[in-house]
Amino acid sequence: MRNVELLNKSRAFLEKHKNTAFVYREHFRNKRTAPQKGSKVLLFKNFLYRPGKEEQATFSQSALYLASSLKNNGFQYVFSESRISTENNSFITAFDSLQRILSLHPDINIICIPLYEDFFLKAKELVDFLRRETNAFIGVGGTMPTLNPEHVFAHLPGVNFLLRGSGEEALASIARILKDKNTTSELDLNTIQELSRLTGFIFRSNGYFIAAAPDQVNHIEDFDRSGIDLSLLGKEDVSDGLILYTARGCRNGCFFCTTFGHGTFRGKSAGELARICDDYLSRLPELFEGKVPAESCKISFYDDDFLADPQRALKFFDYLKTTPLKIKFFQAGIRSFSNNEVLSRIDNTLFDSRNGHVYIGTENFCDRELARLGKGYGFKQAQEVIAALSARQIKQYHHLILSNHLTGPRDMAENLFKITALQYRYKPYFNVLAPIIPYLVSLYPSISYRIAKKTKRLKYLNIPKTLSLKEHRRYDYPLVKNDIPTNSLTRRLVPVVERAFRSEKDYAKILDGFLLGLSLLTKEHRGQNKIISGIAAEYSGYPELIKKDTGTQLKNHRNNIQLMLTRRCQLRCRYCPVIKKETSMPVNVLFASVDLLFTSSKKDLRIDFTGGEPLLEFGLVKKTVAYAKKTAEKKGKTVSFYMVTNALALDEAKADFLASERFFLELSVDGSERIHNHYKIPGRQKFNPYRLTTRNIKMVFAKNIRHCAIMVVAPKIAGHLYKNFTHLIELGFRDIGINYALGADWTSASRSIFFKQLDRIRSAYFSCPQACRVRLNNLGSRLEPAILNTEIMADTDGSLHLLTDWLFEKDGGRAAPRLSNVRVAGDFDDFYFSNAAILHRLLRYNTPRVKNIILNNIRMGYETGAYFKGAFTRQASPI
DSSP states (O other): OOHHHHHHHHHHHHHHSTTSEEEEEOOOOOOOOOOOSSOEEEEETTTTOOTTSSOOOSSOHHHHHHHHHHHHTTOEEEEEOOOBOSSTTOSBSSHHHHHHHHHHOTTOOEEEEEOOGGGHHHHHHHHHHHHHHOOSEEEEESHHHHHOHHHHHHHOTTOOEEEOBOOHHHHHHHHHHTTTOOTTSOOOHHHHHHHHTOSSEEEEETTEEEEESTTOOBOOSSGGGSOOOGGGOOGGGSBTBEEEOOEEOBSOOOTTOOOTTBTOOEEOOHHHHHHHHHHHHHHHHHHTTTOOOGGGSEEEEOOSOTTSSHHHHHHHHHHHTTSSOEEEEEEEOHHHHTOHHHHHHOOGGGBOTTTOEEEEEEEOSOHHHHHHHTOSOOHHHHHHHHHHHHHTTOOEEEEEBOOOTTOOHHHHHHHHHHHHHHHHHSTTTEEEOSSOBOSOOOOTTSHHHHHHHHTTOGGGEEOSEEEOOTTOGGGOEEEOOEEOOSSHHHHHHHHHHHHHHHHOOOHHHHHHHHHHHHHHTTTTTGGGHHHHHHHHHHHTTHHHHHHHHHSOOOOOOOOEEEEEEESOOSBOOTTOOOOOOSOBOOHHHHHHHHHHHTTSSOSEEEEEEEESOGGGGHHHHHHHHHHHHHHHHHHTOEEEEEEEEOOTTOOHHHHHHHHHTTOEEEEEOOSSHHHHHHHSOBSSSOOOHHHHHHHHHHHHHHTTOEEEEEEEEOGGGGGGHHHHHHHHHHHTOOEEEEEEOTTSOOOHHHHHHHHHHHHHHIIIIISSTTTOOOEEGGGTTOOSSGGGOOOEEEOTTSEEEEGGGGTTGGGTOOOOOOOEETTTOOOGGGOOOOHHHHHHHHHHTSOHHHHHHHHHHHHHHHHHHHHHHTTSOOOOOOO
């Protein structure tokens, strides 16, 4: 008879006969083996280790408690180092080691497996493997069996017993009852009666099925009775301190929580915690032969909420101050920190000075989202706790659940803005724990699952598999992987933000990336353009909002200023956006521009001469250099010089000066003579730009002037990129930058050609770096998307603009307002512009055609940046 049929029988019986056990005997014959000498239990030392999140002990708390109880009751135990595998092709790690344990210990008669939904299918594979390899009783416990015992037992036919709730006392009883037995043994009447007296217990073996008070959960009323034997711990287990789990349950009411004992709290007393710490301090000299490392004198607590009993926590903190132990971390909830006595008495002297911290289950910072999660508090209360802890210099890592199925882009924007503001207000104490949780997981037993079911939104739960049994639908168990946001914009943006949190520590940049990504989705989500534009209008100026909210001015990280020395130029390049005029920068404006740069907090500064063609005003270049060097000496800073030039006006005297002042030249050379001259058209005089430029660059080589060649690639000539790159190498260049033309429409076809040409360059020149010593500066210095350049440029009249403001100067859109003027600009650091703000500025002041080009160029920039970051591998745009 299948487990499911026996469960149905037991339910029908127990509904009529309360407070009793259901025992069923099948007609079953089995080969008998020699009796056991006594119980030996196999435990998995750390079954569900998950790297990349909070610190984890090498010894799981469930294994430690179970082993301590078994040892205290005189039973043998064996530890396996195997863990549930995170790889798709195997169900367990250290497989050979597990087989070796089973071979060396054929007398193992009980195997305990902690069971969680995340790994149910792999745990089932493990059960099936063990069932083939051993006659031991296989038992499961943990959250999933506790909350849904019948479902679990129905879907694990290889399991012999299931235990609900706290297992240490009950397992010792099971080991005692089954001490001389395994699955091939006959069960005598006394054994059956003793098993029937257990609580929260379902059993099946050798023709018997027992359901002993299956509707009840095992609790340890006096948690001090549940001892921890620290002699089980080795050096490797405490090399980074002791990690303990000292309580069960949680008084918070989060809708997604599936902790058994939800809404209750049972913890060890402060006195018992002190006794454990004393034992630990006594154990350390034995482990380390008197030379106890400082790292081992840390203690951490993995309770769901260590402060749930504030008086217990405070008494323990008082004790801790009398010992050499320091807290590495503990977990708590916002509501527990709201206890005024806790906040008044907790201080940073309790924590390890180097990396002590608190994990806080905040989960979100948007009031709408906090309500959906059932957190029971709002952002204001969370901020008060953050402020109080920060004032006490206590570092915090806040859990973040980025989305649930009702999360909209406005919720995400508000959440990310508040996180950013909190970081700038409470640096360095406020942090979000990374990696974040991108999606809520509404597990089957949770309130959030029931809410989704009641509101008919189960289709917005990602359920890759439902455990089911034919004709027994009541045992269907959906294995929920995550919630799926109903909003299409949210679905697109959550993965982008989640990836950003993995690598970015400046939350302003994450907010900026979100806002930028949102703007890039306008075409794809036209029905939500009003929402997108509303969010952009509200948050694209977030630096000013943060300044207003926190009093903190976000600072730019630039150390250079672009000086448009003149708008004069000998060429009229087809792709150049700058309108040419017979104007140049007055000396007083030049000097004011230099003065502005020297207000920067950076020590090493750079002046970039551009135009127009700066060599046409070489006298101004020399005056600027002299003034900047003198200013640098006064300010105790260094200054270097950079020039963007076509080299047409270069001569020996100029070259000597540039070499002596260690200029770096960005030389504009597009490739072969035909290509170069096609795009670089002479202005008033007729000459061959290619021949004059290539003649003059020989002076650059001869005088060892630092330089690079920048080749601009337009869509129409993308197919010539490889040949042009090769031509530049033949000219003698060894530092080359490849710039796709900004302001051009890069179609999917032209992008494909561009990247295929890059593949040829990679294959010819970079597959074996020793073959040709060429530096491609796209691999380091160029930031993408280039159209969102945050560099500040001073125009000839002293007005300050973003470099991007000139990209579409010729296209007839409204001119973006100047940022300021060099004479009255204030501090250079205060010119902070985010990518999102630049995009908002570009879209606001340009025509519909140009707006499409801008979005097109951003996509091209992302793909190009990803290509070079991925070591010459084309990847999809992040949006």
